[in-house]
Amino acid sequence: MKRFRHHGPVSAAGSVAASVTLATAMTLIAILLVQARGVLDFGFLLGTPSRFAAQAGIGPALAGTLWLTLLTAAIACPVGVGAAVYFEEYAPRTRTMLAIESAVANLAGVPPLVFGVAGLALFVRGLGLGSTVLAGGLTLAMLALPTVLVTSQEAIRQVPTGVRAAAYALGATRWEVIRRQVLPAAAPGIVTGLTLALARTAGAAAPLLVIGAASFITYAPGTPGDPLTALPTRVFAWSARSQPGFTALAAGAGVVLLALLLVLHLAGMALRRRLAGAAR
């Protein structure tokens, strides 16, 4: 990576930019940790929202986010990876098919908010699910799907065509080629994409606000039919209140959310490493 020696204007500008980037990241984490200190304890993690900052907790929101992530993963992962396999290994390379494929893939760049608007009309009102955990899970699954699809396709495309040809030439059927060669080889890349998509949806507040995530749910959702509440919308509700106690609560909930995403990333990395080891 390091190829050039330090001198000249590009190097100077680059080191300034890199320092700013580094400082920004550190400042951000420092602000959150300083603000959240004194808030983070078991009472906060397990407690329920309250009008009194000192008694408030994130229990229901935390449970809601875990539910949502589980539902999203259960829907978007199989459908997204399966569709990627179809487009890469089965679909005829016709113009129509390529058009469908890129139409879905381009959704990966559409803002989460827009999926919330669609989810409101489709699930909350259309299917009459109301503002429930299930409606939230379905909405977030739609949001995650294009990202899962695009990253899985990318991973499947990285499998050398020579491996496929060799497997077919040995008399393997399509499903055997996919099951024994393509998917194992693409698995690390697919896992990276899944982690990315799930982290993106677990942290998304906008679509949940649109479909009516209530900020004041005092019991943890036990089934997908229970009212929707989640960590990101909890951060939002507390951020918008200017009383000092609530600012700290928002930071605390934000730190917990960030920690959750970090755990997701680390789990993804560990799984990726295992799969890459198995495929070597």
Place this chain on the structure above:
Amino acid sequence: MSAPVTPPPPAAPPATPPRDGPHPRAPLLSLGDLSVRFGDRPALSGVSLDIPRGRVVAVIGPSGCGKTTLLRALNRMNELIPGARTSGSLLFDGQELYRRETDPAEVRRRIGMVFQEAALFPGSVFDNVAFGPRASGFGGDLHALAEEVLTAVGLWAELGEDLDVPAVSLAAGQRQQLCIARALAVRPQVLLLDEPTTALDPTATARIESLMHAQLPHLTIVIATNDLRLAARASSLTAYLDRGELVEYGPTETLFTNPAHPRTESYLTGRIP
């Protein structure tokens, strides 16, 4: 056109014991007016030839002449390429392979193929050898089978009889040997070798060539190659292909020493026509 297109019958009946198929001297593969197009680009135009069983047949010709397409047509690999269209007939033991209801996977189990690039599967040497038999529903002893085919290609002793060596740790020549062993493990009747030595240095080429001289029993080999000396040494019949057309087909010695067609001669002597 007085091309000696009919290969003479083998001097001695092939070592293969008569099987319950057609007559042993009937061609194993018979191509009738076989053509392949990719989209609207013709790659192979009306090739007709017979491949007798138990022989090594070389396919030579300039780059892009359709050698690879011809080989891939023999085990229906072309249909994996989008836009490929094949017409004509291909008889294997008298049976048409290009029938709608014929399973291409079954075709490829009888007619195996090894490519120019040794594309190894991830995992060990054993994983590579076991993939094909497993996919074909082989129910026997995979370790014994692996030992047999690795011995046949000369890798068994070289690997110290260790099947758990990661395949990627092999040298280039060994990789291609492993690819051949892997193909043999499905017990094909025909093995298609598509420029198997092009990516190899002379030492590794010699290893692969010695395999062809080993006269693997029951095996018919079709090799596409740019290496004329390899073709001359290893094959008993040679086909010269140019721009997707079969120009000349006959006994290797005749074709190399006394080509019937001027295009063959100019190719062999390196003159630009």
Place this chain on the structure above:
Amino acid sequence: MMADGSRPKSPEPARAPPDGPLAPAFPGGGTASLALSERVAARFFQLCAVLAALAAIAVAATLGSEAVLFFTEVSPVRFFSELAWTPLAEEPRFGVLPLIAATAQITAGAAVVAFPLGLLTAIYAEYYADPRVAGLLTVAVTVLAAVPTVVYGYVALNFVTPALRNIWPSIEAYNGISACLVVGVMILPTVALLSRGALKAVSPSLTDAGLALGASSARVLVRVVLPAASRGIAAALALALARAAGETMIVTLAAGNQARLTWSPLEGIRTLTAYIAQASMGDAASGTLEYRAFFAVAAVLFAITYAVNALGRWLAGGRR
């Protein structure tokens, strides 16, 4: 030539071809392509693709149909030409331009922050930094990418705006510039990670060739590396722009909700996204003009970000 039809024939004719397809190569080894597992797998993957396509169609159709209903009541000409957005007023006006202008202000401001910072960080990490510093930068950029946007919004409202008040005492509690800065930080990882990917794709032999001609490293970068990576970098910037335009939580929390046309970055503004978020929280009943209005705005946002994203993917050469 063989074309004269004298195709080689062996002396003995082949036995009459038996009817039917090939039997399995191994007796009892019935794993043919037509086996049940084969068909089930094919059906499953096809079903997944159909579901994915249906999800995409459902999103587009939902937005589209409500937006069309909206436009039967409010003409598109008025929608795109009026200068005021007051859907709840006695005489509601639906001029989307103030919202688009606010989104453009935020997007442009974020680009001013993120493009140079992200691109230079990528260049520094790829070509100058020693491995440890490069690794540290990767961690920093990954952290910035992992922070949820609502947390960014919290920081913008509670820390960036108060800090800016030290510079401009007249700054409003909700203002454009705080959101611009923080949205810029939010899209910085997109710029940095994707353009570093584009730089990595430039063959080292190209830079070696430049250096071998005696050019300075800065010159090689500007004249050789950047042009070679330009499509990938442009794609990174396009995708970052789409993310900035669609950002909701930062602008809702920090930029406010006043739909007005203003050049001043110190005043509160209302973007397309902030309007949608605010309007949807108002619990508008299905079928009302107010409900349809935010679908129309969502459709505009969808169209803009979809187009920019498609441009980015095209630049990146998404297909083989």
